[in-house]
Amino acid sequence: MQLFGSTDSGHSYKVRSFLLLTNTPHDYQWVDLSNKPSAFLTISPFGEVPVLLDQGQVFCQSNAILIYLAQTSGQFTGGEEWQGAVEWLSWEANRIGFSLPNYRFALHWQPQPAEVMHYLMLRVQADLNMLNDKLATHEFLLESGPSIADISCSAYLFWLDQVGINVADYPNIKRWLAAICQLPGWSHPDTAMIPSPD
Amino acid sequence: MQLFGSTDSGHSYKVRSFLLLTNTPHDYQWVDLSNKPSAFLTISPFGEVPVLLDQGQVFCQSNAILIYLAQTSGQFTGGEEWQGAVEWLSWEANRIGFSLPNYRFALHWQPQPAEVMHYLMLRVQADLNMLNDKLATHEFLLESGPSIADISCSAYLFWLDQVGINVADYPNIKRWLAAICQLPGWSHPDTAMIPSPD
Numbered sequence: 001m002q003l004f005g006s007t008d009s010g011h012s013y014k015v016r017s018f019l020l021l022t023n024t025p026h027d028y029q030w031v032d033l034s035n036k037p038s039a040f041l042t043i044s045p046f047g048e049v050p051v052l053l054d055q056g057q058v059f060c061q062s063n064a065i066l067i068y069l070a071q072t073s074g075q076f077t078g079g080e081e082w083q084g085a086v087e088w089l090s091w092e093a094n095r096i097g098f099s100l101p102n103y104r105f106a107l108h109w110q111p112q113p114a115e116v117m118h119y120l121m122l123r124v125q126a127d128l129n130m131l132n133d134k135l136a137t138h139e140f141l142l143e144s145g146p147s148i149a150d151i152s153c154s155a156y157l158f159w160l161d162q163v164g165i166n167v168a169d170y171p172n173i174k175r176w177l178a179a180i181c182q183l184p185g186w187s188h189p190d191t192a193m194i195p196s197p198d
Numbered sequence: 199m200q201l202f203g204s205t206d207s208g209h210s211y212k213v214r215s216f217l218l219l220t221n222t223p224h225d226y227q228w229v230d231l232s233n234k235p236s237a238f239l240t241i242s243p244f245g246e247v248p249v250l251l252d253q254g255q256v257f258c259q260s261n262a263i264l265i266y267l268a269q270t271s272g273q274f275t276g277g278e279e280w281q282g283a284v285e286w287l288s289w290e291a292n293r294i295g296f297s298l299p300n301y302r303f304a305l306h307w308q309p310q311p312a313e314v315m316h317y318l319m320l321r322v323q324a325d326l327n328m329l330n331d332k333l334a335t336h337e338f339l340l341e342s343g344p345s346i347a348d349i350s351c352s353a354y355l356f357w358l359d360q361v362g363i364n365v366a367d368y369p370n371i372k373r374w375l376a377a378i379c380q381l382p383g384w385s386h387p388d389t390a391m392i393p394s395p396d
């Protein structure tokens with residue numbers, strides 16, 4: 001199994017995190033997004049990271065990859081709450097997995113007018129409020145325990161400090177992230193996504 | 199099977215369209231989004247349409263519902279290209295299912311500054327270009343024929359005229375939408391989503 005991903009890509013981190021949390025042997029290939037190698041572009045259907053190669057098949061779209069990995073490994077599926085996990089992944093792609101990465105990208109790499117930053121920040125806050133409310137009564141997003149829903153929805157939140165948000169303002173999220181950090185094999189994205197030393 | 203949806207909600211239309219294209223008996227319940235009934239809010243996990251009730255279970259998030267319906271009915275799955283269908287749904291949620299609905303919403307119902315409109319329109323155009331390129335060599339998004347990938351990604355595109363975009367500028371998309379319209383049972387969102395006459 002070979003994973004193509006990159007530093008600062010929370011979408012790549014979702015897949016890397018799943019593989020680390022499940023102790024799945026894999027080869028992590030760091031991709032330079034400012035100069036994508038042609039070998040990578042040839043296999044990547046959307047020209048984006050992450051891409052997973054498994055048994056000669058190409059997989060893309062982080063949440064679709066999580067669905068594939070959970071179903072084939074039987075891990076982090078949510079069990080009987082499987083449909084709930086798929087629902088959270090759909091929510092993530094359209095909400096916190098849009099608002100937060102795009103706000104962060106604009107802040108650090110591609111400046112946008114103040115009006116756009118305000119628009120995106122309002123969405124970030126609405127999405128954080130939704131998560132914080134849902135986590136008021138549960139340790140993880142599904143009642144049955146940690147699942148791909150948590151892996152997906154939390155990915156970019158380990159960088160909240162990079163967008164000037166104090167996680168303490170969202171106490172249920174703070175507790176939830178701390179619980180995820182305690183899972184065996186967990187690694188912060190800044191550690192997990194650096195290029196291999198070889 | 200009971201579907202809660204609304205006029206002008208392309209996300210609701212995805213599910214309604216699947217049910218019509220598969221001739222699946224169901225009760226369509228129109229929801230007034232400006233005054234959501236408490237009975238609806240009680241069952242809707244995110245307070246949003248669509249919501250599907252099936253065998254006592256509540257389903258939400260349009261793409262997650264499409265995954266459920268395709269898997270349980272065996273229709274519009276893409277067959278061996280199932281993973282490709284799931285990938286397109288992930289892409290939709292994060293790209294054309296974000297940019298186009300939010301641009302249209304701002305244009306007609308919730309005005310945004312010109313800078314925000316410009317930001318969203320650039321994304322709409324990038325997403326339409328991606329679709330148009332992918333459709334250059336295929337009739338539908340998957341080689342095997344029409345699937346939930348087409349139902350999801352096309353939903354809001356039947357309203358392109360409402361955002362001032364001439365579909366003729368994207369000839370492959372124009373041909374693709376025409377092919378979808380020819381599927382037995384297909385209905386335009388303006389027809390499919392109006393309240394039942396009873």
